[in-house]
Amino acid sequence: AQPKEMVLGHNQPTTHPIHESLVDFKELLEEKSNGKLELKIYANGQLGSEREVIEMTQTNAVQFTKVSASALEGFSESYSLFSMPYLFKSQEKYREIMKKPVIQEAFYNTTADNGFIGITYYDAGVRNMYTKDRIIKTNDDMHGLKTRVQPSKTSVQLIESLGGTPTPMSFGEVYTALQSGIIDAAENNESALTDNKHGEVAKHYFYTEHAMVPDILIMNVDTYNELSEEEQTWIKEAAEESTALHEPRWDQKMKESKEIAEEEMGVTFYEVDKSSFMESVKPLQESFQKNEATREQYNLIMEEGQDE
Amino acid sequence: MNNAKKIIDKTLLIITGILISVMSILSIWQVVARYILSTPSTVSEEIIRMLLIWFSLTSAAYVFGQQKHIAIVFFRDKLSIKGQIMILRISNIILLLIALVLMIWGGIQVVNLTLTQVAPSTGISMAFMYGALPISGLFITFYALYNFTTVKLSITEKGSDA
Amino acid sequence: MTIIAGIVLFLSFFILLFFSIPIAISIIISSILTLLLILPFDVTIITAAQRMVTGIDNFTMLAIPLFVLAGILMNNGGIAFRLVNFAKVLVGRMPGSLAHTNIVGNMLFGSISGSSVAAAAAMGRIMTPLQQKQGYRKEYSAAANIASAPAGLLIPPSSMLIVYSLVSGGTSIAALFMAGYIPGILWGTTCMIVAYILAKKEGYSVSEKIGWKDRLFLILDAIPSLFLVIIVIGGIVAGVFTATEGAAIAVLYALILSLIYKSFKLKDIPNILKETVEITGMILLLITASALFSLVMSYTGLPEAISNGILSLTENPILLLLLMNIILLVIGTFMDITPAVLIFTPIFLPIATSVGLDPVHFGIVIAFNLCIGNITPPVGSALFVGASVANVKIESVIRTLVPYFIALIIMLLVITFIPQISLFLPNLFGL
Numbered sequence: 052a053q054p055k056e057m058v059l060g061h062n063q064p065t066t067h068p069i070h071e072s073l074v075d076f077k078e079l080l081e082e083k084s085n086g087k088l089e090l091k092i093y094a095n096g097q098l099g100s101e102r103e104v105i106e107m108t109q110t111n112a113v114q115f116t117k118v119s120a121s122a123l124e125g126f127s128e129s130y131s132l133f134s135m136p137y138l139f140k141s142q143e144k145y146r147e148i149m150k151k152p153v154i155q156e157a158f159y160n161t162t163a164d165n166g167f168i169g170i171t172y173y174d175a176g177v178r179n180m181y182t183k184d185r186i187i188k189t190n191d192d193m194h195g196l197k198t199r200v201q202p203s204k205t206s207v208q209l210i211e212s213l214g215g216t217p218t219p220m221s222f223g224e225v226y227t228a229l230q231s232g233i234i235d236a237a238e239n240n241e242s243a244l245t246d247n248k249h250g251e252v253a254k255h256y257f258y259t260e261h262a263m264v265p266d267i268l269i270m271n272v273d274t275y276n277e278l279s280e281e282e283q284t285w286i287k288e289a290a291e292e293s294t295a296l297h298e299p300r301w302d303q304k305m306k307e308s309k310e311i312a313e314e315e316m317g318v319t320f321y322e323v324d325k326s327s328f329m330e331s332v333k334p335l336q337e338s339f340q341k342n343e344a345t346r347e348q349y350n351l352i353m354e355e356g357q358d359e
Numbered sequence: 360m361n362n363a364k365k366i367i368d369k370t371l372l373i374i375t376g377i378l379i380s381v382m383s384i385l386s387i388w389q390v391v392a393r394y395i396l397s398t399p400s401t402v403s404e405e406i407i408r409m410l411l412i413w414f415s416l417t418s419a420a421y422v423f424g425q426q427k428h429i430a431i432v433f434f435r436d437k438l439s440i441k442g443q444i445m446i447l448r449i450s451n452i453i454l455l456l457i458a459l460v461l462m463i464w465g466g467i468q469v470v471n472l473t474l475t476q477v478a479p480s481t482g483i484s485m486a487f488m489y490g491a492l493p494i495s496g497l498f499i500t501f502y503a504l505y506n507f508t509t510v511k512l513s514i515t516e517k518g519s520d521a
Numbered sequence: 522m523t524i525i526a527g528i529v530l531f532l533s534f535f536i537l538l539f540f541s542i543p544i545a546i547s548i549i550i551s552s553i554l555t556l557l558l559i560l561p562f563d564v565t566i567i568t569a570a571q572r573m574v575t576g577i578d579n580f581t582m583l584a585i586p587l588f589v590l591a592g593i594l595m596n597n598g599g600i601a602f603r604l605v606n607f608a609k610v611l612v613g614r615m616p617g618s619l620a621h622t623n624i625v626g627n628m629l630f631g632s633i634s635g636s637s638v639a640a641a642a643a644m645g646r647i648m649t650p651l652q653q654k655q656g657y658r659k660e661y662s663a664a665a666n667i668a669s670a671p672a673g674l675l676i677p678p679s680s681m682l683i684v685y686s687l688v689s690g691g692t693s694i695a696a697l698f699m700a701g702y703i704p705g706i707l708w709g710t711t712c713m714i715v716a717y718i719l720a721k722k723e724g725y726s727v728s729e730k731i732g733w734k735d736r737l738f739l740i741l742d743a744i745p746s747l748f749l750v751i752i753v754i755g756g757i758v759a760g761v762f763t764a765t766e767g768a769a770i771a772v773l774y775a776l777i778l779s780l781i782y783k784s785f786k787l788k789d790i791p792n793i794l795k796e797t798v799e800i801t802g803m804i805l806l807l808i809t810a811s812a813l814f815s816l817v818m819s820y821t822g823l824p825e826a827i828s829n830g831i832l833s834l835t836e837n838p839i840l841l842l843l844l845m846n847i848i849l850l851v852i853g854t855f856m857d858i859t860p861a862v863l864i865f866t867p868i869f870l871p872i873a874t875s876v877g878l879d880p881v882h883f884g885i886v887i888a889f890n891l892c893i894g895n896i897t898p899p900v901g902s903a904l905f906v907g908a909s910v911a912n913v914k915i916e917s918v919i920r921t922l923v924p925y926f927i928a929l930i931i932m933l934l935v936i937t938f939i940p941q942i943s944l945f946l947p948n949l950f951g952l
């Protein structure tokens with residue numbers, strides 16, 4: 052039989068760890084299916100922005116895309132839960148929970164009516180604060196701090212709950228905005244310092260560890276349903292294995308970024324008093340707990356997180 | 360038909376005029392909010408982007424009405440009046456197809472697809488944004504029909520000028 | 522697959538262009554035909570419909586209608602006239618002085634309005650009667666006006682460079698703006714040298730001397746108009762506001778200035794609006810159509826295939842740059858600036874970067890090429906408008922334009938092979 056050819060689009064460069072992990076997925080899939088399923092990857096946003104490619108996945112113009120969970124908020128509000136500060140106790144706990152089938156089911160099928168489902172998650176790092184001048188030790192130090200956020204309501208709420216002044220802007224503008232003083236701070240994982248050169252203008256990086264927003268691999272639901280059970284299993288297995296391969300690759304990347312930022316860019320890394328931040332975000336956490344759209348997932352994650 | 364065209368021209372100019380004024384004011388407001396009030400606006404950019412889509416597509420429709428979309432007329436101008444009329448007729452049939460199939464039918468499909476999808480900052484349904492497509496498609500449909508029926512007149516007028 | 526897709530895409534595109542189908546519609550149809558090779562009919566149509574909306578879903582793009590509006594307000598508001606007077610003070614004592622005034626006027630006005638057509642029309646209308654009174658040949662004055670009209674496209678603010686920034690994947694607008702200054706000024710200077718030589722040949726005199734009191738008055742009178750550029754470009758380069766916000770401030774400033782000069786009347790609003798909508802409706806539809814075009818190209822792997830094809834001819838950077846310049850000049854003869862930037866940037870930029878060109882520098886090279894195309898037959902909007910306001914036939918003005926073409930092509934080579942000319946200012950400002 053003719054091999055089934057499918058297409059995956061994402062918007063990271065081919066040097067990014069997630070691209071390598073998606074290549075793992077492709078190779079594992081083609082290996083398991085003995086070439087019956089083929090995957091073509093378009094990196095670098097060649098097929099468009101995250102939202103554009105999600106919409107192409109809805110209509111089956113592409114079959115797969117890897118996007119940030121925050122880009123899925125507009126399609127299913129449950130994904131906004133990942134913008135809740137301190138949802139996970141630690142990165143270890145986060146990885147453990149994200150791999151549990153019960154958690155996956157709670158999120159991945161919520162978009163089936165929109166024409167796509169989740170397949171697996173990839174670690175996209177821990178989000179921390181970084182500033183040009185200000186030193187942040189407790190959440191009092193956040194007062195009036197103009198902090199870049201992604202242009203979304205939940206990101207705005209997140210920074211407000213931490214005590215800062217949110218300034219929505221696109222990621223590409225952050226460097227010059229920091230330089231010219233339009234913003235005082237931004238928040239992201241360590242690679243923003245090096246890959247996007249933010250470390251040239253922001254010299255202080257604080258491990259606030261306020262959020263972990265996963266990348267999600269999504270797939271067109273019709274294509275998935277039309278596959279045989281065996282083919283579906285190949286996809287699930289290939290995805291799961293690539294997720295496992297991705298974690299150490301990501302850790303390595305963060306370690307390298309930190310070293311380059313420290314040694315070549317002169318960025319200082321600080322520990323902070325996390326408890327003061329955790330205290331200040333409680334009202335926001337409660338709103339996620341009460342919200343109909345996120346309550347079930349919230350409770351599930353809390354249950355899974357208790358067994359220490 | 361002529362009266363209808365005048366009304367539609369005017370309607371489109373009023374819509375685009377309001378849109379560009381609102382977008383200008385909101386953009387200036389963004390600067391004021393950031394520097395003078397120190398509370399950056401969290402929703403204005405998203406609103407502006409939605410309005411810009413409406414502005415672009417309704418403007419584009421208006422330009423079809425004025426027949427001012429840029430084309431390479433070098434070869435057409437070498438033809439006889441008859442040939443030119445034929446080319447203009449074909450051109451307007453093609454435009455009609457684009458308006459009906461791509462903008463109206465395709466636009467409605469996309470609106471249906473995005474009814475439940477919301478914009479991240481404002482929470483407005485994305486269908487509002489995509490709605491600009493079928494609506495502009497309706498205006499373009501009218502202009503394509505109008506231009507098709509009036510093509511003879513305008514070309515002979517132009518011919519007598521030369 | 523890629524080859525078939527390429528044939529379908531470009532062949533249908535050129536056939537439609539040949540039949541005078543509007544460029545935007547030609548782009549949309551040839552993209553849809555190509556996409557149909559890969560996707561079912563309904564998915565193709567829905568994908569194309571989506572891209573027609575998302576292709577303009579970009580805050581930066583608002584800068585284009587706003588700068589156009591600002592330019593039209595200034596044209597209407599007595600600002601063009603003040604800039605001409607200012608130019609006269611600067612260059613009024615050279616042979617062919619009115620032509621030099623026209624050229625500097627184009628640089629100043631085009632700089633602000635960001636449109637070669639608006640500049641050629643405004644300056645041509647003001648300068649043509651004056652030059653005829655002085656006994657200049659019509660073709661001489663029209664050629665100087667036409668040749669210098671695109672200078673303001675290179676001098677910021679510039680919609681052309683904003684479009685390049687968008688289509689090149691977010692090259693910094695501030696850097697592109699700074700990079701445009703020197704090449705834009707060189708463009709104007711080149712025109713002045715040619716106009717000078719031609720004036721000597723024709724034996725034209727210099728303008729009357731302006732007394733120092735009048736000089737002072739004319740300079741002071743022009744300062745508020747010139748100040749617009751300083752606020753807007755200064756603000757964008759310093760990062761105080763984005764290009765879009767800067768454009769909105771330019772609109773506000775032009776409006777206030779027009780009100781102060783009492784040259785803005787409520788009854789002008791419909792015409793100002795009509796002009797703005799006509800120019801921007803055309804550009805924005807082209808932009809969104811090109812978004813679909815580039816999706817189709819990426820999906821079918823065309824840019825890569827074309828660059829590989831060109832790279833297989835030669836890998837010598839000098840030859841590659843010459844080759845790209847020739848192709849762009851040819852494209853420029855029949856295609857207008859915006860569609861050409863939109864269609865050819867995704868194809869040529871990867872080649873340029875692969876031989877080590879800076880995307881900012883390459884943006885200026887593309888821009889300079891297409892600006893030359895803007896004044897060449899058979900399709901050149903500045904050529905058409907400049908000839909029509911001077912009431913000369915295109916065929917007759919072209920002969921006088923030939924020395925300008927030659928000089929500008931030499932300048933193009935200088936700008937292509939000396940990147941520092943473009944990159945000096947962006948580097949100086951750390952952009």
Ligand code: NA
Pocket residue numbers: 631632633634635636673674675676677678679680
């Ligand atoms: Na300009």
Ligand code: NA
Pocket residue numbers: 853854855856893894895896897898899900901
């Ligand atoms: Na030309």
